[in-house]
Amino acid sequence: MQVGDIIQVNDKMQSGYSYELVAPEGKDFPDVFQPYISPKQMLEMGVFEGKYCNDCIGEFPEDWFRSAKISESPDPGLNYFGLKSRQPLSVWRQKGWIYGPDPRGWFQWYCRYYVGRRLPHIDRIQIKRWRAFARHAGQIRANCEPGDIFCRRRQRQALLQWSYDPLI
Numbered sequence: 001m002q003v004g005d006i007i008q009v010n011d012k013m014q015s016g017y018s019y020e021l022v023a024p025e026g027k028d029f030p031d032v033f034q035p036y037i038s039p040k041q042m043l044e045m046g047v048f049e050g051k052y053c054n055d056c057i058g059e060f061p062e063d064w065f066r067s068a069k070i071s072e073s074p075d076p077g078l079n080y081f082g083l084k085s086r087q088p089l090s091v092w093r094q095k096g097w098i099y100g101p102d103p104r105g106w107f108q109w110y111c112r113y114y115v116g117r118r119l120p121h122i123d124r125i126q127i128k129r130w131r132a133f134a135r136h137a138g139q140i141r142a143n144c145e146p147g148d149i150f151c152r153r154r155q156r157q158a159l160l161q162w163s164y165d166p167l168i
Helices: 039-045 089-094 106-115 118-131 137-143 153-161
Strands: 006-010 013-020
Touching: 039 106, 039 153, 106 118, 137 153
Parallel strands: none
Antiparallel strands: 006 013
16 A cells, blocks of 8 residues: 555445545654554454454555454454453543544544545544544543553553553
8 A cells, every 4th residue: 555546445344435535544643642552453453342444454554454353243352452442432432532433433533544544523522532532541541550551441442442552
């Protein structure tokens, strides 16, 4: 995948959508958006119970999925912290947390942003949401002893799923 490529999307949740890569993979992020890890690393560590991207593998670089923890059905044991920590997509829709052409939510936006898609209006919204999520790291710092990764595991899993350092 490289700048100028047109990505065609045809999966269970979206078909007939395409976008152009206008930035190099993993580069040209604004200073206010510095994710801790890449989507590839997130998938390898275990996010969304392995269920998130199992039908859209063709949209993203192959190497993202070589060591990814993927499952046909949700498996909390695949999560880095081994527990359930996601809400159904129906809840995200009900709360109005799905923006623009990304029917799977923030992580789908992040994957597409990471590979080089840019949609300035949607990007501003999603980066603002990402920045607001930092409050969870503050709660861990305020309530857990340094190095105790078993303290607030659900919140740590959520941080990982928003590309924050869960081991703070």
